[in-house]
Amino acid sequence: MSRLRGYSRFLAPAALAAVAIASTPGAAYAQGAAAPAINQGDTAWMLISTALVLLMTPALAFFYGGLVRSKNALNTMMMIFIALLLVGYIYVVKKGAFDWGDRARREAEAEARALADLEARQAERKRRTAA
Secondary structure: OOOOHHHHHHHHHHHHHHHHHOOHHHOOOOOOOOOOOHHHHHHHHHHHHHHHHHHHHHHHHHHOOOOOOOHHHHHHHHHHHHHHHHHHHHHOOOOOOOHHHHHHHHHHHHHHHHHHHHHHHHHHHHHHHHH
């Protein structure tokens, strides 16, 4: 029987999923698509929404704490703060890779160049062996 009980057994897969999603910024744009223009109203709304969600998450733990024993409420609060810290740490380590901007385009272009070079070398090798 597993030593992990309750929601704790879901924490590790959730953390792995968050890391996997954060490490794939190249899938955001189709190749050759232009990045959308930055709109100040949209940016302000996203910042306000993010702040409200950040405040809502621990508040949900307090609400849950009114329904269960204090030990379970503390566990829920700790899981929420650990998840918030994990997401913040990933964002800082990836240096804002969630924006999927020029960095993703440069990485896609570099991968395309590397693939073209590999194909050219394989074709040259095939010509040498045939001659």
